[in-house]
Amino acid sequence: MKIELIVNGKQQELDSAPGETLLHLLRRIGYKGVKKGCESGDCGACAVLLDDRVVNSCLVLAAKADGHRVTTVEGLAGQDKTGELHPVQEAFLEHGAVQCGYCSPGMIIAAVDLLAHNPNPSDQEIKEGISGNLCRCTGYVKQIEAIRIAAEKMRKSADV
Amino acid sequence: MCEQRKQEFTIVGRSERKVDGIALVTGKPKFVADIDLSNMLYVKILHSPYAHARITEINTSRAEALPGVMCVLCSKNTPSTRYTTAGQGYPEPSPYDTRMFDTKVRFVGDRVAAVAAETEEIALQALKEIEVHYEELSPVLSVDAATALEAPIIHDEKDATGIFDPVRNISAKIDINVGDVKQGFAESDSTVETTCETQYAQHTPIEPHVVLSYLDEDGRLVLRTSTQVPFHTRRIVSYVLGIPLHRIRVIKPRIGGAFGTKQEILLEDLAGLVTLRTGRPALIEFTRQEEFVSARTRHPMRIRVKLGAKKNGILHAIEMEALSNTGAYGAHSLTVLSNVGSKTLPIYNKARNVRFSGKAVYTNLPVAGAYRGYGAPQGYYPLEVAMDELAGKLGLDPIELRRRNHIRCGESSPIFEEIGEGREGVAQTINSCELERCLEIGARRIGWAKKRGLRTRNGPWIHGLGMSIHMQGSGIAQVDMGAATIKMNEDGSFNLLVGATDLGTGSDTILGQIAAEVLGVPLSKVIVYSSDTDFTPFDVGAYASSTTYVSGTAVKRAAEEVRGQIVGVAAAMLESGMTNLTIKDEQVISIDGRSVTLAEVCQRAMYQVDQFQIGATESCVQDQSPPPFMSSFAEVAVDTETGVVKIVDYVAVVDCGTVINPKMAQGQIEGALANGIGYALTEVMLFSSTGRVQNATLFDYKILGALDIPPIDITLLDSYEPTGPMGAKSVAEIGINAPIPTIANAIYDAVGVRLTKTPFTPERVLSAIRSHSV
Amino acid sequence: MALSNLKEYVRPDELDVALSLVKERGTSARVIGGGIDLVRSSSPDIETLVDLSHLSLSYVRQTDKGVAIGATTTLTEILEAPALENYLQGVVVEMLHQVGAPPLRNLASMGGTLASAHPWSDVITLFLALGAQVTLYNGVTRMVPLSDLYASRALLSPAIITEALLPAYAKGTAAAFMKFSRTKFDIAILNCACLISTQNGDCKGVRLTAGGTPQLATLLPAAAEVLLGRRLNQTSIGQAAGIARETTLVRDDLRASGNYRRELVYAGVKRCLTCVSRQLSGVSQ
Ligand SMILES: Cc1cc2nc3c(=O)[nH]c(=O)nc-3n(C[C@H](O)[C@H](O)[C@H](O)COP(=O)(O)OP(=O)(O)OC[C@H]3O[C@@H](n4cnc5c(N)ncnc54)[C@H](O)[C@@H]3O)c2cc1C
């Protein structure tokens, strides 16, 4: 079947078998930043934004996403055309929140959703925001810190 | 006390950003499965449904006939060479008890056959078309069943080698005696004895095992694989498939976590053979389910520890006896077992009488292998619980008991020499040890003096404090070898090529920092590349906490050699003596203030005068394995109505020598602690009565998420290991040793029960509380 | 391929069209809300999926009967709905914070959550205690108590859930929810909920539920009974919890033993009631 997606701002018409998941489709068309860790909703490695909300793309049929906007980690940097990293990406880098980096795309996407809806989250809210994104390397301490700092930065630049 | 040789560094000691970080946070195709090759085949594996059975017949013709199936592999058409999947130094200390496809299966999940097809769907379909007839054998599903008289023999094949006693299902055995423990206990004023048992647990890297193989333009086999051990992979695949080593190239791109499970050659042989047979690229990705069922686990163990002490609290005799379950194959069976003793017993070097003995036995359960900590977590559990008990018995504060007994700088332990990696060890003296400060700072930060023993109540919750101390090693002395190549480019940048494998640990960055420090350039001028057997020099790989200490020293040596060459060229340019020159800020500066840039130096060497490539390759094998040390403290709250254990606070103080990159070192400790807390509280593989893993999903094998992480307070002490690069030791593994005994001791402080079986599930804790108070 | 035999994915604009599709095609056609369970099931039987997202069923509305929640509303939308912020001191919001995690709650729908009837469902355990009603459409629209849906699964074959209603309660009513799990991001090894309405401080209406026992949540009538006409205090709460422990049907599964679940029923009921008692005394102050 034919489906239409706007991936990272780019309108695309794609062929997809009806049973194909969004995860499979996105990787197939080159969005390799979307990772596969379980294909059953348990790890969050495949997280993307579907119309601005974080979802596990392994649980979404591509057909369900038809006509919707999808944002992957590849679409976060340089949205303002400067090529600059998103503040969450920047903070992950600066504050040691990336070890192997396999969970990072999904976790960054989850954090972007969180901060879009809650610009000033408590630590507990940050933890809840990334609670569906498993990381085996870090112990989450640095990610929580990075998200807190990114939130601060984003609030400041919103004030300006 | 050891002398402190503080050195000033500019790049080392800074939390530099990860050199591969930008690519990772922007989702660049850095991992094995992130590249698409045309014409690629998908490989799926048929796993054994039985724990123990002989394959009497296998018919693959229907599967082969399926359109789109390119190749079906099974015992009939694959090499019968016995080997070990353990990626260790050569010759490997693990038994050669594995075949690509055997005619006997030894655990549910063992390899039976494999299909390579045009699509994943066809490959899966074809697996269903393979007819296999099994003769079921009685399965051996526990260590007790394995060691029982007349137990079924798991490895009855004639061609296996290196098994200690196949008839009695003993894969490996060890028995070490120092002094005379029997007499030692007789001479002791006080003794305690405890037996602790650990569960089947898994690494669960978020990226499961994955390999992509293809033939290059010259027909050589290329394996792009998620491995910790590219060079061992090349050697073992060459051996198993019977093809010359030089016809294989192993590329390790970015790895999505490993923790030991990728120190095994689990898929590369298979992908390689498919590619050789079909000439086409082949991809094998373990599903999460397969990862649980067929990849590796931590050796479950039952360990008895007996301690004898004099009235003054000084340990006089220690006995440790371990029974390890290696599962169906003996990967790492001897070496993990050895480490149970060798990474724990030296910490209490006052004891003059020590016995360490143990067996690793086969069962028809999933295969155990290397896992962060490598036997030490299992060993520290009974040892540190017994120390807690002993302190109670002697009426000493547990910290004081450790203070009287722990190893110190300038001291040694006979264990270093007695136990090595599958052979005798190497004697060594401790050159750096900050355990005293670790204890003091940790006690202060957790509030030990104020809070311990109070049993503060808050509704059904009772609080308690526990602690333990730990050490690990830094590489394997006189075994682990790492090498590094540095070459200079004419813009003053450098390529650093290392065989050391960054698995997400950040080692590329750390090695880059070491090189940049020596070469007087910012980290951005060092382009780090790991690892590719065609281009990078040999390294045993990332295990045994060897990278910073061993590979880091190789990097430092190579950088020093290159620095010498640079200064030589600059001396000619500046017409100055070499000793009058220093390198700083990308310039070579002479005493009188004249300078040339590094770029100019390299341009001259490359294009102008006495031309040569500025560059060097250096290697390192260390004569010792200096242990990092740590103290670990936890405050827990135990819910006496439900048995839930909540960690209120966790404090760790670590002596890992010079900290090359503080954020990354903290990250290593935090990650290891989180993994260890999960191991202590929630993680456990469950088996059916036929040996099948019942919870082979992340839905039911529970690793910690962000909401489960307690406040973790880490202090990295500045210490200095004179034999390490810039004074560094290792940091990657030690943290995982700590949570089990620390939490067990804290639970005891809170509710007075000793938990001797992991994980400390609420159900287990509640039942212990109930049977204690009755 | 998640659903290997899926042939058709339709998004009708009218409820009748959706219904006739599932009626005509029997079990090969399913309605899809978030699709979480459908995708995870990888069921080869499914050939047609009927997406309800174009039926204007995403809403959370305050009505005079209570709070109405449309079937395609996601759990996140429910969690963020102003109408539920203060409903029974925010008990629904508090429960939803404990369901899965954001990337799941942004998909899971009200209808799919109630229809899938996972035995460990946190939503169902609380909604049963709250006396939720569901609106079903099978050509005619009718509203039934949620408990009826589980008493007779025939109600759903074929029918589409269009709405859930959480009844309005007068002052002097309070509710609580408790979940026990292995980690925080986990399904319940046991959950409980309660709803208490009082008159002059005495319990007038009591609904207690326990779920994940490991069966689907049920009411605990015997434990509720002892509270009727009494005040909530340590004694009455202890008695009710004790009866709940004795009378709740529990079983072993790989997550916990039946015996352990019994202890959790006790602790859960006790804690829910204690929480409610605190809320009620707070209100009366
Ligand atoms: C990793 C994970 C963790 C989870 N954790 C929790 C947890 O902590 N607590 C908890 O309570 N739940 C939890 N869940 C369960 C989750 O909430 C359910 O899977 C989800 O609510 C299903 O909703 P859905 O809309 O996606 O259902 P769908 O998959 O869309 O549908 C499920 C079923 O309901 C039918 N259906 C859907 N909509 C309707 C309708 N309007 N009328 C009639 N039938 C309909 C479908 O045909 C299908 O048979 C978890 C799930 C996962 C995967």
Ligand code: FES
């Ligand atoms: S791959 Fe989608 S949640 Fe794990």
Ligand code: FES
């Ligand atoms: S950084 Fe490796 S899984 Fe998170």
